[in-house]
Amino acid sequence: MPSGFGTKLVIAISSRALFNLDESHKIYESEGLDAYARYQIEHEDEILEPGDAFPLVQKLLSLNKHLGGEPRVEVILLSRNSADTGLRVFNSIQHYGLNITRAAFSGGTSPYGYATAFGCHLFLSTNAEDVRHALDHGIAAATLLTSKNKTENAEQIRFAFDGDAVLFSDEAERIYKLEGLSAFTEKEKASAKEPLSGGPFKEFLAALQGLQREFGEYDCPIRTALVTARSAPAHERVIRTLRAWNIRIDESLFLGGLSKGTFLKAYGADVFFDDQRVHCDSASEHVATGHVPHGIANQLLDLPAKLE
Template structure:
């Protein structure tokens, strides 16, 4: 008889689930799929099985996250979670091996929304180029973002540090205050936040990700890889106080905080040089993508289907 296989667990690890198109540049192949069908896509991927795919928008982030793993201590798990068929998945793993990315796990659903498997994985983050999948993941309570595949990517900057930037309302925090602004304007928003300055905001979809990042942030000063985070928000004084107090109440620290009062975020992201930036507003995402890897968090009042679409604040 064969011995029982040892059970493995992802518990205690930072788990990132990522679509193949977010990790690798499959835009040409995707166009074939959109213009034809999945069979043509599969045939093209199979014909390119020995051609390593180029890095995609999330490649630098994944490569740096995996650098936290050592021979004796694996802190991060990256899992391919893709609508690809299993045959096309062969090229994903071949490309990962060629790039020296230590990927062991993948789930391929051939056209079906893969988000239900996030629960089994215990995923802390899901990145995909498909909005439908991202919406479903967010609705299920997972931190998720629609990546901009054409984002500017500079994989060689800050090789010893992961830099992640987050918007505040509807991303780190709930959209409670955002709804006040959308319905009643800036003056009412400011008054609402001043009145509740000492009351922590309800958590947004990315609060659990910040929690999961804390062990990586606690690395000693001489560690080969570090994490640096930034809050980049359109809030301004006096509404800044509630955001800061909320992070304090959560016992979560960010390294930098930018309260921009409606200034263009891309100008400040250009200086911070994030490996990824997450925002709920497409206006900010569109300009941020010209600076670096960007993900649209399809949550909150400004992303409700058929709901209000007020101008970006």
């Protein structure tokens, strides 16, 4: 973490996640980069509509109002735009009063490397390739999916996480995928007192926990939940792992394979992170969702393409 950020929670966001750039992106895909650049410059005084991550960013920045002193949350813009075409994005940031002052415009190349340079705890983007690169370099990252519903929860910002291959490593999920449910259950029972290794979102959850400790126990504006397909007896290893990490989760849902979407809606998640696209597609019917392309489930999806 760069010394200038101290102990801040640092979030990187892509311009297409923060704002709705669908129209200009269609021009880029159909007419090319030059036409896209002309369009952005010609429309740079037109304010962009909020994107899928906009409500989450607003809530993240609002956390700074709850704590005195220096801001504790920093949001940084990472964009494939050039500074010239990105002027419209910054005009929109100023219009909505978002306190985002730092940015990296990479001029058409992937900006994921700047997430490392800024010391970001989380990178949110609509570009799956950029997200994969960030994950490969040790940064929690997710591809935001368009959600049909918006969570209305003005009092708190609520994060929800899948367990295996997100908060935890995919070591247990590998056994389930390759050997089946019985082998997975037996292994988890035998390893109940052996903590799981950390997954890509462990450090982000730890950073959230650090912020939570600065608030009172009963008036904290941040709430976290584990939403997992695990059920008893595979629950014990998860509980003991979090205990070993000295990380507290506010709510834990062990669903035993039930669809997660309605439970996430009941919880009021502002965003949910899961490694399996099928769960993400279901969850996005109810809440904002980030796909984490990490672990054995995603490797198996890529396998046919690699064999061709």
